[in-house]
Amino acid sequence: MKKLTESKMNRHEFLTKASILAGSTLLPFATAAKVATSSNVQATAEAQSSTNALSSADWDGLRKLFDLSPDFIHLATFLLSSHPKPVAEAIESHRRAFDLNPVEHYFENSGKMDEAIANAAAEYMGVKATQIAMTDSTTMGLAMVASGLVLRPDDVILQSEHDHYSMDMSLQLRAERTGAKLRRVSLYDDPADASIDQILSRLKAAISSSTKIVAMTWVHSLSGVKLPIRAIGSMLAELNASRAEADQILFLVDGVHGFGIEDVNISSLGCDFFVAGTHKWLFGPRGTGLIWGSDRGWASCKAVVPSFGRSYGVWLGNRTQDQVSAGDHMTPGGFHAFEHRWALPEAFKLHLQLGKNHVQKRIHDLNTLTKEGLKDINGVTLHTPMSPELSSGMICFDYKDMEPWPVAMALYEKGIIASTTPYRRSYARLAPSLINNEEEINRTLEAIAQI
Numbered sequence: 001m002k003k004l005t006e007s008k009m010n011r012h013e014f015l016t017k018a019s020i021l022a023g024s025t026l027l028p029f030a031t032a033a034k035v036a037t038s039s040n041v042q043a044t045a046e047a048q049s050s051t052n053a054l055s056s057a058d059w060d061g062l063r064k065l066f067d068l069s070p071d072f073i074h075l076a077t078f079l080l081s082s083h084p085k086p087v088a089e090a091i092e093s094h095r096r097a098f099d100l101n102p103v104e105h106y107f108e109n110s111g112k113m114d115e116a117i118a119n120a121a122a123e124y125m126g127v128k129a130t131q132i133a134m135t136d137s138t139t140m141g142l143a144m145v146a147s148g149l150v151l152r153p154d155d156v157i158l159q160s161e162h163d164h165y166s167m168d169m170s171l172q173l174r175a176e177r178t179g180a181k182l183r184r185v186s187l188y189d190d191p192a193d194a195s196i197d198q199i200l201s202r203l204k205a206a207i208s209s210s211t212k213i214v215a216m217t218w219v220h221s222l223s224g225v226k227l228p229i230r231a232i233g234s235m236l237a238e239l240n241a242s243r244a245e246a247d248q249i250l251f252l253v254d255g256v257h258g259f260g261i262e263d264v265n266i267s268s269l270g271c272d273f274f275v276a277g278t279h280k281w282l283f284g285p286r287g288t289g290l291i292w293g294s295d296r297g298w299a300s301c302k303a304v305v306p307s308f309g310r311s312y313g314v315w316l317g318n319r320t321q322d323q324v325s326a327g328d329h330m331t332p333g334g335f336h337a338f339e340h341r342w343a344l345p346e347a348f349k350l351h352l353q354l355g356k357n358h359v360q361k362r363i364h365d366l367n368t369l370t371k372e373g374l375k376d377i378n379g380v381t382l383h384t385p386m387s388p389e390l391s392s393g394m395i396c397f398d399y400k401d402m403e404p405w406p407v408a409m410a411l412y413e414k415g416i417i418a419s420t421t422p423y424r425r426s427y428a429r430l431a432p433s434l435i436n437n438e439e440e441i442n443r444t445l446e447a448i449a450q451i
Contacts, residue, residue, distance in 0.1 A: 054350070059434060065084040065086070065350075075436065081283045088343075090342070090343035114134070125292060127266050131298065132290055133330035134290055134327075135289040135332065137289045138166060142252075143166070143173075145291060149250070151213070157174070157183070161184045162188075163254065166254075171213075191396070192386075196228045196390070221394060221423075222425065228390075233269050256281075256289075259280075259282060260281030285340035285341065285343045288344050291327075293330070307324075309324070311324050363393050363433060370445070374445065381398040381399075382395070383427055397430075398427060404421070405426075407448075408428055411448070
């Protein structure tokens with residue numbers, strides 16, 4: 001007990017002294033030769049960001065913000081984004097400040113940058129900033145939510161057979177630890193022929209009185225199918241209306257491949273948890289992600305990793321639990337790549353400058369153009385639905401009797417970066433995004449026809 005108390009006091013004293021040190025304008029070690037202060041770096045970042053402002057739907061201007069190699073047509077950037085200029089400049093500004101004086105920059109900015117990230121995300125998502133937790137990826141977010149869910153041995157976790165490995169394993173590991181049962185349902189047989197009615201009816205038939213968690217993926221990277229998440233949320237709300245509060249179903253959504261594309265307010269989807277990486281379609285810094293939880297959702301989920309935010313103040317005794325938001329409490333503590341995380345607001349700003357409605361239309365239009373062109377190529381079998389109601393930014397297909405990887409490699413030889421689906425069933429895959437244009441799509445279609 002003595003050692004714990006001493007350790008606690010030492011940390012408290014260090015934080016107090018460091019905070020005073022960082023906040024002081026008369027730092028004893030400051031000199032006229034100091035190259036830049038944290039505030040100067042922040043001001044530089046803001047000035048640089050303002051020079052990169054785009055008008056709505058300015059796709060040519062957006063493309064110029066990326067250093068992507070002009071030697072390739074990039075149709076797989078959904079895997080990991082290149083940093084657009086505002087994001088890259090913010091990262092570099094914070095990196096310089098950390099290299100000059102890491103302790104000062106951290107204590108001057110950690111609280112206000114956490115708040116800035118939450119506010120920027122909340123504005124983009126249409127949710128409360130206090131409900132947002134920060135992570136490093138979709139995988140981390142899914143694991144945190146699954147690991148924190150309060151489950152009984154007789155509860156059933158229901159997911160689909162079309163989810164990503166990260167969802168599968170996060171739920172399986174939680175089921176093993178709690179004794180809860182894990183069930184999977186096939187929402188469609190042929191993805192190209194999937195329908196909203198089929199998806200809803202199959203899911204509803206799989207739900208039992210023991211179902212406690214329904215976990216779905218907004219856009220299946222396996223096939224490109226986009227689920228009607230809002231309709232699923234409404235169906236679950238109807239089922240919950242006749243259940244006791246302790247037995248109501250919680251709805252978890254892996255939303256990464258709709259996030260940064262679809263023009264929706266996340267709070268309107270009817271889910272309790274929405275998890276996404278922000279380094280894909282959103283063009284955020286690599287190694288960043290988030291979780292949004294409803295009040296009901298967070299109340300049913302326990303923290304897995306100690307927070308270094310306001311929750312740390314509760315441990316120190318200078319804050320009470322009611323002063324800590326759910327998002328702050330659920331954000332993993334420790335020291336992160338802060339130069340990346342703190343640059344995330346720039347990605348949200350960029351998308352809002354372009355206009356969420358314009359972003360959605362642009363990506364849907366490019367994907368529709370691609371699918372229509374693929375249908376006209378002899379030997380192509382399209383596996384992604386044609387309708388934007390059931391598809392988003394990814395297109396999966398087979399070509400003649402070729403395996404998917406040789407198709408991708410043949411396109412690479414022609415200067416086109418495609419991908420394949422490394423899952424239970426593999427397809428060749430294209431993902432037209434905001435950095436692409438109609439000319440690139442037409443060149444890609446011509447290249448496929450020539451393989």
